[in-house]
Amino acid sequence: MVTKPQVKKGVARPRLVILGSGWASHSFAKVVDAVKYDVVIVSPRNYFLFTPMLASTAVGTIEFRSIVEPIRKANEFIDYFEATCLGINAQDQVIKCESVQKLEGESNVFDIPYDYLIVGVGASTNTFGIPGVEENCFFLKEIENARELRKGVITRFERANLPSTPVEEKKRLLSFVVVGGGPTGVEYAAELHDLVTEDMSKKYSKLIEHFTVTLVQRQNTILTQFDGVLQQSAMDNFKQSGINVITGADVVEVTPTAIHLKDGRELPQGMTLWAAGNGTQTLVQDLLNSIPEQAEARGRLIVDDWLRVKGAENVFAFGDCAAMESGALPPTAQVAGQQGAYLGRLFNRDYCLECELPYATAKPNSNVETIGMTSLAKPFQFLSLGIMAYIGEEKSMIQFEAGDNKLKLSGALTYLLWQSVYATKQVSFRSRVLVLFDWFKTKVFGRDLSQF
Amino acid sequence: MVTKPQVKKGVARPRLVILGSGWASHSFAKVVDAVKYDVVIVSPRNYFLFTPMLASTAVGTIEFRSIVEPIRKANEFIDYFEATCLGINAQDQVIKCESVQKLEGESNVFDIPYDYLIVGVGASTNTFGIPGVEENCFFLKEIENARELRKGVITRFERANLPSTPVEEKKRLLSFVVVGGGPTGVEYAAELHDLVTEDMSKKYSKLIEHFTVTLVQRQNTILTQFDGVLQQSAMDNFKQSGINVITGADVVEVTPTAIHLKDGRELPQGMTLWAAGNGTQTLVQDLLNSIPEQAEARGRLIVDDWLRVKGAENVFAFGDCAAMESGALPPTAQVAGQQGAYLGRLFNRDYCLECELPYATAKPNSNVETIGMTSLAKPFQFLSLGIMAYIGEEKSMIQFEAGDNKLKLSGALTYLLWQSVYATKQVSFRSRVLVLFDWFKTKVFGRDLSQF
Known part of the structure; x- marks a missing residue:
C-alpha cells in the first residue's frame, strides 16, 4: 500500500531511488517529474544499453558506442551514483551501496535513505548450476x-x-x-x-x-x-x-x-x-527471502497491477526482475520500457499517493478509469508491438498480433522499419544516426577484424 | 652484407620475415613484392594503428576502430602470424615465436626459419626505473x-x-x-x-x-x-x-x-x-647483447644507410628500434613509414641481392645513383614533411622546414589539411571516412561519457 511520503529531515521532496539503468529505469527516468521528486538512480552501469542490438555489436556490424547512452542524458534533473546496491533495509527505508570500480584497491560503501524504492536491476544469466x-x-x-x-x-x-x-x-x-x-x-x-x-x-x-x-x-x-x-x-x-x-x-x-x-x-x-x-540477481534473491509474502515467487519479485512489490511498503519493481501477480510477462525490453513509462506517469500525477491506490484525474484520452469517489489508476497493461528476430543473411522475422491474426514480415527493409518504429520512443537521435552510419560502414568497408 | 638468398628446402622463394605491425612494417608490407618473396609478418597485434590520433581516441574525440586497419589488408599476398618473437637465432637464421592469447591456459611456441629478417618491433615506454x-x-x-x-x-x-x-x-x-x-x-x-x-x-x-x-x-x-x-x-x-x-x-x-x-x-x-x-624492447636488448658490433648502441639497433643491422647478416631494422649509424633519426611515424617504403623498394629491385650493395638499374626520375660498374642504391634519406602537435581548443601547431625558413601554421582547418596530406599515403580510405565522421559526431553530439 502506498502511503503518504515520509519527508526526511533536510529533504524537501520525497526521495525516489531507482536501482538499475536498463530499459525500465531509463524509461522511468525520461518520464518522471524530477522537480516533484528527488530522483536518484543507483546502478553499476552509468549508461543505458540498447540491448536488441547487442548481438550485432558482438561481431562488429554495429559499434558499441552507437547503442549506449549515458543515463544522465535521460533526465538532467536526476542524480546518478555509480554503485552496486548491496542490500535493502525495507524497515528503515535505506539501502547500502558500494562503488563499482576499485581505486587504490579500495571501494566506497555508503547508505542512501529513500521514501520510495524502485527495483529494476534486471536478471542474471542462468547457468542452472551446470558444471563448467x-x-x-x-x-x-x-x-x-x-x-x-x-x-x-x-x-x-x-x-x-x-x-x-x-x-x-x-x-x-x-x-x-x-x-x-x-x-x-x-x-x-x-x-x-x-x-x-x-x-x-x-x-x-x-x-x-x-x-x-x-x-x-x-x-x-x-x-x-x-x-x-x-x-x-x-x-x-x-x-x-x-x-x-x-x-x-x-x-x-x-x-x-x-x-x-x-x-x-x-x-x-x-x-x-x-x-x-x-537467473535471479543476488539482491533480488535476498529481498525475496526477507519478505514472507514473496514465498511463492519464482526468482522474480511479485508485483501487483500497479507494480508495487507484495509485502514491502514503498517498494516497487519493474522489468526482468518483476513478475506481475496477474500473470508474469516475458522478460523483454518492450515490457520493461512500458512498465518504466507507466510507473513514471503514476508518480507524476498529483495526489496519487494520497489515495488507497494510485490516483489520477480522469482526462479525455488518458488511460485512466474513474471508479466512484476514489479514482483508480488503470492497472499496467502491456501492449505488444510485435516480436522480432534477426536470422542472418539480412533476413528478419517479425510477428505482430492483430486480434486473432498473426502477421509475418521479413527482409532487410522490414527490419529497419520495425527497428525505427520500435526504437523511436526510447532511443536517442544520436544512436539512430550512429547505427545507420554503422550499417553503411559495414556494407561499404566490411566489419573490422582488428583484435581488441 | 647482403648475400645470395639461401633457398631452404621446400621454400621456392626467399622467405622474408618482418617483426612488428607498426608504421615501418605496414609501409613495407604495402610496397614489397610478395610474389617475389615469401613474406611473413609476425606481430602480437594483428592491425596497424594510426598512432598520431591515439590521444584523440583516449578521450573519445575519435573512436578506436577508426584508426586501425588489419595488417592483412596491407598486402593480400603476405602471411601473418599473431605471435610475439621470443628470440632471434641469427646464426641458424630462425626465430622462436609464441602465440599471444592463451587459450585453455596454454600458449603455442613455434619456430620460423628466415632468409631475411626485418626487425620493426618499435620501442617500449621508458619508466627509467623510477619507483611506482x-x-x-x-x-x-x-x-x-x-x-x-x-x-x-x-x-x-x-x-x-x-x-x-x-x-x-x-x-x-x-x-x-x-x-x-x-x-x-x-x-x-x-x-x-x-x-x-x-x-x-x-x-x-x-x-x-x-x-x-x-x-x-x-x-x-x-x-x-x-x-x-x-x-x-x-x-x-x-x-x-x-x-x-x-x-x-x-x-x-x-x-x-x-x-x-x-x-x-x-x-x-x-x-x-x-x-x-x-625504452628498449626486450627482444631488441637481447639482440644488441648478442652482437659485438652493437656494443656502442644506445637501446636502438645500429643500422647502416641501407638499414642493415651492423654485425648481423641478413638482418635489417627500421622504425623506433633502429638508429642510423650516420645519425639517429627521431622515433616518429614519419621516419618509420619512409624507412618501410624504402626497404620495400630495395627488396623489390631485381638482382639487388646479387651485388655487394643493394643494386638497382638507374631509371629517369628514380632515386638511384649509378657508380661505375656496380650500381649503388641511394642510401635512405629522411624527408621531413613537417611536425605537428595538437594543443587544445581546436588549435594545432605545425612546423615545416623549407630551407632555412621555418613555417608555422595553426587552426582547425590547417590540422585537417596537414592530416590529410600526411595521412594520404599510408592511411586507408576507410579510416579517413571514419575519422571525418567521428569529428562530425563529436561536434554534433559531444563525446560519449559511458564508462567502458
Whole structure:
C-alpha cells in the first residue's frame, strides 16, 4: 500500500531511488517529474544499453558506442551514483551501496535513505548450476560480454592460423557453439555466421573449411515465442546457410574443449556462448527471502497491477526482475520500457499517493478509469508491438498480433522499419544516426577484424 | 652484407620475415613484392594503428576502430602470424615465436626459419626505473592503453561524484597529471582538457571546480622538437586554458595518490599518464647483447644507410628500434613509414641481392645513383614533411622546414589539411571516412561519457 511520503529531515521532496539503468529505469527516468521528486538512480552501469542490438555489436556490424547512452542524458534533473546496491533495509527505508570500480584497491560503501524504492536491476544469466558453464562459456548481457565475444572470435582464428596448430585443433578451435535457442542465441549465431562468411572468409580463406556454428537447444524447436510456421522457417534458414541446429539437447557439462550432452554426445568447442535463460540477481534473491509474502515467487519479485512489490511498503519493481501477480510477462525490453513509462506517469500525477491506490484525474484520452469517489489508476497493461528476430543473411522475422491474426514480415527493409518504429520512443537521435552510419560502414568497408 | 638468398628446402622463394605491425612494417608490407618473396609478418597485434590520433581516441574525440586497419589488408599476398618473437637465432637464421592469447591456459611456441629478417618491433615506454611508475601510471602506446585512459577518467569522476566522497578526496581524484612534455603528453593533456570543459562539464557540473590538469616536464620547455617561438606559444596556450605546466621537474617516485618531485614537492594525483620517453624492447636488448658490433648502441639497433643491422647478416631494422649509424633519426611515424617504403623498394629491385650493395638499374626520375660498374642504391634519406602537435581548443601547431625558413601554421582547418596530406599515403580510405565522421559526431553530439 502506498502511503503518504515520509519527508526526511533536510529533504524537501520525497526521495525516489531507482536501482538499475536498463530499459525500465531509463524509461522511468525520461518520464518522471524530477522537480516533484528527488530522483536518484543507483546502478553499476552509468549508461543505458540498447540491448536488441547487442548481438550485432558482438561481431562488429554495429559499434558499441552507437547503442549506449549515458543515463544522465535521460533526465538532467536526476542524480546518478555509480554503485552496486548491496542490500535493502525495507524497515528503515535505506539501502547500502558500494562503488563499482576499485581505486587504490579500495571501494566506497555508503547508505542512501529513500521514501520510495524502485527495483529494476534486471536478471542474471542462468547457468542452472551446470558444471563448467561459468568458467568455460561466454555470455551476452553487457557491452563487456560483446567485446569479449568480438575479440574471442578473432583470437580463435588467429590461433588456428598459426603454423604449429594441427588440423584437428584448427577444427576444434573453429567449432563455435551457442547454447540457447531464444532471440539472443539465434541472433548471435546468425550474426557470427554473417561475420565469417562475409568478412573473415576473405582474410582467413584457408581456415573457412574448418569453421562451424552449432546451436544447441533444450526444447524441440527454436524461437518458441514465435508461431510454429516461423519457428520452422527459422530452422530451415539456418539449415540452408549451414548453421547446425541440435534440438531436444540437454547440456550436462562444459569443459574447455567440449560440450557434453545428456544423451552422451560430445560436441567439440573452441568458443561457446551461453544464452540459455535468465537467473535471479543476488539482491533480488535476498529481498525475496526477507519478505514472507514473496514465498511463492519464482526468482522474480511479485508485483501487483500497479507494480508495487507484495509485502514491502514503498517498494516497487519493474522489468526482468518483476513478475506481475496477474500473470508474469516475458522478460523483454518492450515490457520493461512500458512498465518504466507507466510507473513514471503514476508518480507524476498529483495526489496519487494520497489515495488507497494510485490516483489520477480522469482526462479525455488518458488511460485512466474513474471508479466512484476514489479514482483508480488503470492497472499496467502491456501492449505488444510485435516480436522480432534477426536470422542472418539480412533476413528478419517479425510477428505482430492483430486480434486473432498473426502477421509475418521479413527482409532487410522490414527490419529497419520495425527497428525505427520500435526504437523511436526510447532511443536517442544520436544512436539512430550512429547505427545507420554503422550499417553503411559495414556494407561499404566490411566489419573490422582488428583484435581488441 | 647482403648475400645470395639461401633457398631452404621446400621454400621456392626467399622467405622474408618482418617483426612488428607498426608504421615501418605496414609501409613495407604495402610496397614489397610478395610474389617475389615469401613474406611473413609476425606481430602480437594483428592491425596497424594510426598512432598520431591515439590521444584523440583516449578521450573519445575519435573512436578506436577508426584508426586501425588489419595488417592483412596491407598486402593480400603476405602471411601473418599473431605471435610475439621470443628470440632471434641469427646464426641458424630462425626465430622462436609464441602465440599471444592463451587459450585453455596454454600458449603455442613455434619456430620460423628466415632468409631475411626485418626487425620493426618499435620501442617500449621508458619508466627509467623510477619507483611506482609501472604500478601507478597509465601509458599511451596501444589501443588498450587508450581504452583504459578513456574509462579511467570517467571512473574518477563517478567516484568523486559519490555522496560519501569527501571534498579533499574529490580534489585528489580529479587531479590529472601528465608526465612528459613531448607530443604524446601535450596532446593528451590538451584532449583531456577539451573533454572535460566541452562535455563532462555538462553532466558533472558540480565537480568541475575540483578538476585540474598538470603537465610535468623534465626539461625547461615543452615540445622541444619545435622552434622556441612555438614552444612558448604552446606554453602560453596551456596557461590561458588553465593547464598547469611544471618544467624542470624530476619525478623521483609515484605513489597511488601522489607524484614526488626531486625538489621535494608532492603533487596529488588521481590519475597519471606517463609519457616520458622511449625504452628498449626486450627482444631488441637481447639482440644488441648478442652482437659485438652493437656494443656502442644506445637501446636502438645500429643500422647502416641501407638499414642493415651492423654485425648481423641478413638482418635489417627500421622504425623506433633502429638508429642510423650516420645519425639517429627521431622515433616518429614519419621516419618509420619512409624507412618501410624504402626497404620495400630495395627488396623489390631485381638482382639487388646479387651485388655487394643493394643494386638497382638507374631509371629517369628514380632515386638511384649509378657508380661505375656496380650500381649503388641511394642510401635512405629522411624527408621531413613537417611536425605537428595538437594543443587544445581546436588549435594545432605545425612546423615545416623549407630551407632555412621555418613555417608555422595553426587552426582547425590547417590540422585537417596537414592530416590529410600526411595521412594520404599510408592511411586507408576507410579510416579517413571514419575519422571525418567521428569529428562530425563529436561536434554534433559531444563525446560519449559511458564508462567502458
